[in-house]
Amino acid sequence: MTTIKDVAKYANVSVATVSRVLNQKGYVSKEAEKAVTSAIEALNYKPNAIARTLYHKTSGMIGLLVPDIANPFFPELARSIEDIALKKGYTVVLCNTDSELVKEQQYVRALQQKYVDGLILATGTGSYEHYQTLDMPVVALDRFISKDIPTVVSENKNGAKAATMHLIEKGCTFIAHLRGPKGLAPADDRYEGFKEVVEAKGIAHIIVETGFHIEKAEEVVQRLLKQHPTVDGIFASSDVTAAGAMKAAHTLKREIPSEIQIVGFDGILFGDMLVPSLTTVQQPIYEMGVRSVELLVQLIEKKTLLSYWHELPTTLKLRGTTKGGSLSVKT
Known part of the structure; x- marks a missing residue:
């Protein structure tokens, strides 16, 4: 050599x-x-890359922390981040935290030891104090950590309001909301959007917590529909939980959309593969990933950011789980 x-x-x-x-x-x-x-x-x-890293205290790498790589939303997000990071000369290190604080902190320490140039956090432990004093550029993606940390999110509340209004406009009179984890900003915002609409319109509603897990959603919705057979609409806080609701409805022989209508949230690719295809609030996933890398690179290069808050618009994607034809409507 x-x-x-x-x-x-x-x-x-x-x-x-x-x-x-x-x-x-x-x-x-x-x-x-x-x-x-x-x-x-x-x-x-x-x-020697290792020697150069030690000399410069930089590596040309950025860390991406996600809570659950099995959720299709995060691989799609990671893909966009990897695409733009590579164009800007950075390699992405993907870390799956399983929403466990101890595991997340272990990853952060390991990434610091490798002199990664910055972190993109899409993880969901709900405890972010350890990032306030972290001596490293950080961008929050689909999460809110602090007003002092650049944040990229979609219009979660507006998207939830559009989804709920759509169910009402399509004739739903008793709507269930499958709530994401409490204390997680996107889930909280979607819950608030749902509540705002059903209360303003005087619509009967019920709220159950399912997290973002398909198995739990299926189990909870089966129980829900047995206890409340007049539920004719479901707004799920994610496409994954919407898929669980669809499985439950199928098991109980509730026809979609003639007997029960379902709207998800995220706009991941697999929603179009379901039968019927899933009506959903589509987040600009690729653009969110791109924006987070652009912000992080500006921080790494010690450039001044014009804004620390970046909230991108969502689109209501009408498909087969609600009555009517296919259409995209800005929320």
Whole structure:
């Protein structure tokens, strides 16, 4: 394996000169720089990435922390982040926390030891105090941590209001809301949007907590529909829980959408693969990922941010789980 000493010998310069060329630090004459560059090409020299990381205290990597990689929303988000990060010269390290604070903190410590240049947090432990003093650029994605940390979210409350209004307009008179985890900002906002509409319109409603898990949603909705057979509409806080509701309705032989109508939230690809296809509030997933990387890179490069709050619009995607044809409506 070619070493830095081999390059120095080939270029007839000192090891220190080669190091200055590689690290772009310190004075090097044009002649010496050209000799070193030619030697690197001739010998096909590859600088030691670990050594360079230790020297610069930077790695060209960013950490992405997500709560549940099994939820299709997060792989779609990760894909957009990876796409734009690679274009900007960064490699993404994906960490699945399972929404466990201890596991999340272990990942953060490991990423710090690897000198990652910054973090994108889409994780959902609900406890963020340890990020307030973290000496590293951080962007919150689909989560709110602090007004001092740049945040990228979608219009969760407006999207929930549009979903609930759509169910009412399609004739639903008793609507259930499958609530996401309490204390998690997106889930709380969707709950608030739902409550605001049903209370203003005087619509009978019931709220049950399912988290963002398909199995729990299926179990809870089966029990719900047995206890409250007149429920004719469901607004789920995620597409995954909406899928669970669809399975429960199918098991109980409740026809969708003629007997019960369902709206999800996220707009992930698999919603279009369900039968019937899922009416949902579509988040701009790709744009959210892109925006979070752009903000993080600005922080890494010590640029001034024009805004720390980025709330992107959602779209109501009408499909087969509600009455009517297919359509996209801005919320």
